[in-house]
Structure formats: C-alpha cells, structure tokens
Amino acid sequence: MILSIDIGSTTTKFVLMKDNKIIDYNIKDLGVVVEESDVLKMVEEFKNGREIKKTVATGYGRHKISFADKVVPEVIALGKGANYFFKDADGLVDIGGQDSKVLKIKEGQVIDFILSDKCAAGTGKFLEKCIDILNLDKELNEYSSESCAKISSMCAVFAESEIISLLSKKIPKEEIIMGIYDSISNRIVPMVKRMKLEKIVFSGGVAKNKILIGVLERHLGKTLLIPEEPQIVCAVGACLMA
Incomplete structure (x- = not known):
C-alpha cells in the first residue's frame, strides 16, 4: 500500500491507497507546526499494522517528513487528485x-x-477569524440569509474591522456571514474567470461549507464538483504520484 501525508497549514491528512483505490484516510487538526515525531506517532496509529510499501509527502510541511520516500509539490498533487475524483475536470479551486x-x-x-x-482574505484562516469575532453559538452552516451585509475591503485586516463595525450597528450575524462569503467569492471568482474554467473541482476544508458553495456557484454561474471528502484531494494525488 501507498501512504501519503499532506501537511497543510492547519490540518494533516493521511491517505492509504492500493491499486489506485482509497483504502483508508484520516484528518488531524494539526498543521505545519506539527513535529515529525508527532507525525510518526500518527502514522503508526493510522497504519494499524498494515504494510506500507512507499510513503509520499506533500503540502506546506512536506519537507518535515524526512522518512518519506518521495516529496511532491501540492499544486501538482492537487491536479492528480482532482482528476482521480472527476475525470472530466478542467480546473480546481482549493481554499x-x-x-x-x-x-x-x-x-x-x-x-x-x-x-x-x-493576504489572508479568501482563505480558511480568514473565515476562522471572522467566526471568532462573531462569537457564533451555532454551526456555521446553520447561518444563512437572503440579505447580505457589504464587506468592501479586500484586505483581511480591514475586513475584520468592518465586521466589528457591522456588529456594533446591530447588523444580524446571518447577514454578516453572507457578506463574508461574498468577500471570499470576490477573491476566488476573478481567478477562475482568468483561467476560463468550466468543470471545477472544489477542494479543501472550506469546501464542506454548503452555504459558501452556493454563493460561489451563484457568482460563477456553474455547479462545482465536490468530492465526498474534499480535504484529501491533495493527499490522494500524492499517492498516485508514488
């Protein structure tokens, strides 16, 4: 079996594949700050006695994995992973x-x-910071609104200030969240249009947010292709490159 380890900025993903089929995967909430010794422990736990023929590392922290047989760039791995899940895809958005x-x-x-x-605007970290500011008492996916607060700044720092200002004006949190989604879309959509993409895979942890998916699809005028587990696209691609 092939093991891939994708160390991202906020999470680490493990995927096991055999004969180009996914056997198992796991996602840990530990990112690039994770130590190699901790990764080794997680690998042993994940392997659970299964024999590994080759280990491939990718992601931001890929060079931390000294025991990897191969290290591959995440951009190339994402392309391979997108094709694995959707053969006719001509593009990918990874937040x-x-x-x-x-x-x-x-x-x-x-x-x-x-x-x-x-800039952090348009990233998962930006979304996390916004959630912290809003002090939500429900899951993010439970907040939706037909109305949308305007967040005009394309800078994460200024956008956060705008959110605080909107809260002080008693703007409903649902409307602010929709404004945040709009702000993220305004970052992503021009990039997609510049590439002239049609069949687009959406990957990353943010791709689990159904409301954001809807906002992006509305702005793009296209239906996004979402893998069953969008966080392992890069790790799957890395396995295929072993």
Whole structure:
C-alpha cells in the first residue's frame, strides 16, 4: 500500500491507497507546526499494522517528513487528485488555511495555476477569524440569509474591522456571514474567470461549507464538483504520484 501525508497549514491528512483505490484516510487538526515525531506517532496509529510499501509527502510541511520516500509539490498533487475524483475536470479551486489556489488542468496535468497567498482574505484562516469575532453559538452552516451585509475591503485586516463595525450597528450575524462569503467569492471568482474554467473541482476544508458553495456557484454561474471528502484531494494525488 501507498501512504501519503499532506501537511497543510492547519490540518494533516493521511491517505492509504492500493491499486489506485482509497483504502483508508484520516484528518488531524494539526498543521505545519506539527513535529515529525508527532507525525510518526500518527502514522503508526493510522497504519494499524498494515504494510506500507512507499510513503509520499506533500503540502506546506512536506519537507518535515524526512522518512518519506518521495516529496511532491501540492499544486501538482492537487491536479492528480482532482482528476482521480472527476475525470472530466478542467480546473480546481482549493481554499486552504493560508492561501487559495486555482488550477487549470488537463487529464490531471497542471497547465497553469494562480496562487493567492499575500493576504489572508479568501482563505480558511480568514473565515476562522471572522467566526471568532462573531462569537457564533451555532454551526456555521446553520447561518444563512437572503440579505447580505457589504464587506468592501479586500484586505483581511480591514475586513475584520468592518465586521466589528457591522456588529456594533446591530447588523444580524446571518447577514454578516453572507457578506463574508461574498468577500471570499470576490477573491476566488476573478481567478477562475482568468483561467476560463468550466468543470471545477472544489477542494479543501472550506469546501464542506454548503452555504459558501452556493454563493460561489451563484457568482460563477456553474455547479462545482465536490468530492465526498474534499480535504484529501491533495493527499490522494500524492499517492498516485508514488
């Protein structure tokens, strides 16, 4: 079996594959700050006695895995993973903890990509910070509204200030959240349009947010392709590159 380890900025993903089929996977809420010794412990727990022929590392923290047989860039792994789940996909949007990526792909090969990592706006971390500010008492997916508060800033720091200001004006949290989704969409959609993508895979932890998916689809005018577990796309791609 092939083991892949994808150490992202906020989570670490493990995938086991055999004959190009997913045997098992696991997601841990430990990102790039994780120590290799901790990764080794998690690997042993995940393996559960199963024989591993090869280990592949990817993600932000891929170079931390000294015991990996192969290290692959996450952008290339994402392309392979997208093709594994959706053979006719020509693009991928990945909203990670620290950056957003839009890939143009052909049969799993990355032809071009755009990486947005200079500002936290449009990332999972930005969404997390906004949730902290809002002090939500329900799951994020439970908040929805037909109305949408306007968050005009494209900078994460200023956007957070706008959210605090909206709260002080007693704007409902549901409307602010929809405004946050709009703000994220305003970051992603121009990147997608620049790439001229049609069949787009949506990956990353944020791809589990059904309300955000709806907002993105409305802005794009397209239905996004969502894997059953969108957080393991990169790890699956890494396995395929073993």
